[in-house]
Amino acid sequence: MSITDAPQVYLVGAGPGNPLLLSKKAERCIQRADVILYDQLVNPFILQLSSPETEWIHVGKTPYTTYMRQDEINALMIEKTKTHRTVVRLKGGDPAIFGRLADEVDILKAHHITYEVVPGITAASAAMSQLHRGLTERGVARNITFTTGHFKDNEENPIDMTTLKNNGTLAIYMGVKRLPKLMKEVQSVITDDLPVAVIFNATCVNQQVISGHVSSITAKIAALPERPGPGITIVGHVVRNILEEVPALSEINYVCIKGRRDLCMAHAMDIYENGGWAIIDDRVTSTLHPTQVEILTALIEKTPFTHVLNEA
Numbered sequence: 001m002s003i004t005d006a007p008q009v010y011l012v013g014a015g016p017g018n019p020l021l022l023s024k025k026a027e028r029c030i031q032r033a034d035v036i037l038y039d040q041l042v043n044p045f046i047l048q049l050s051s052p053e054t055e056w057i058h059v060g061k062t063p064y065t066t067y068m069r070q071d072e073i074n075a076l077m078i079e080k081t082k083t084h085r086t087v088v089r090l091k092g093g094d095p096a097i098f099g100r101l102a103d104e105v106d107i108l109k110a111h112h113i114t115y116e117v118v119p120g121i122t123a124a125s126a127a128m129s130q131l132h133r134g135l136t137e138r139g140v141a142r143n144i145t146f147t148t149g150h151f152k153d154n155e156e157n158p159i160d161m162t163t164l165k166n167n168g169t170l171a172i173y174m175g176v177k178r179l180p181k182l183m184k185e186v187q188s189v190i191t192d193d194l195p196v197a198v199i200f201n202a203t204c205v206n207q208q209v210i211s212g213h214v215s216s217i218t219a220k221i222a223a224l225p226e227r228p229g230p231g232i233t234i235v236g237h238v239v240r241n242i243l244e245e246v247p248a249l250s251e252i253n254y255v256c257i258k259g260r261r262d263l264c265m266a267h268a269m270d271i272y273e274n275g276g277w278a279i280i281d282d283r284v285t286s287t288l289h290p291t292q293v294e295i296l297t298a299l300i301e302k303t304p305f306t307h308v309l310n311e312a
């Protein structure tokens with residue numbers, strides 16, 4: 001397939017935030033992108049895999065605010081297909097799990113725009129990899145439900161407890177703020193005080209795991225000095241006795257590498273490999289799209305770097 005036959009829009013899963021967990025396909029789409037529309041939970045370093053000329057547009061939603069409405073995102077995506085050859089819509093995790101994928105596919109179809117969906121590693125899988133456990137486990141949990149504690153249009157969505165009743169695993173996305181209510185819901189249906197783990201920033205430098213039971217997890221989360229970022233809640237026997245198994249956090253390392261992006265890239269990847277976080281500051285060494293300068297500047301100003309390195 002030549003590049004001219006390639007689809008115009010890629011709906012790409014960026015995974016849980018660690019760039020080493022991007023698929024090869026996702027990386028190739030990003031490298032080829034003329035414009036990237038990205039969500040809140042996408043690590044900005046992942047955008048740096050694109051070309052210096054790529055336009056970066058943040059359309060992110062934080063859990064409790066809306067930066068851009070879905071219909072505005074849809075309209076912008078269509079608009080960009082008129083002016084750019086390759087549009088990448090980059091979403092956290094897997095676009096097919098709580099990613100509004102169908103909305104965006106429908107609008108592309110309605111406009112006869114060619115597209116492709118690229119899966120990503122979803123938060124539940126990323127989180128369980130860190131606990132060295134499966135979402136399913138032979139003889140323990142034979143099924144898994146991905147659910148959300150979120151409510152849409154101010155309507156309460158009770159969570160589906162069928163899986164838990166059948167000794168399965170429940171993975172709750174977007175539910176940390178409403179955890180007290182959700183745990184009460186579980187208690188009202190399941191008498192067994194099931195194990196629970198909440199994993200914040202799974203696979204990232206600031207990963208944090210809090211574990212307990214349905215009866216105790218709420219107090220443990222409330223005792224945290226601040227909310228650590230996106231968290232996923234896993235309920236069920238698969239997360240029994242994990243506390244002592246979770247590796248201690250290594251030194252938290254936020255590195256700013258100055259120099260040409262292509263030259264710094266391998267070094268940045270090594271930092272991620274060692275459990276750190278890195279961004280490349282190539283504002284002086286490269287001619288960047290103005291959107292990249294703006295986004296990098298804002299990010300660099302607010303990041304308390306532990307190291308600043310001068311590379312090439």
Ligand code: SAH
Pocket residue numbers: 016017041063091092093094095096097098099121122123124126127172173174175199200201202203204230231232233
């Ligand atoms: N499509 C995404 C989910 C989007 S909903 C996916 O497949 O992962 C956003 C929610 O995902 C967050 O509120 C949080 O519950 C979860 N999440 C995303 N990234 C995460 C991470 N690195 N660690 C823990 N939870 C994460």
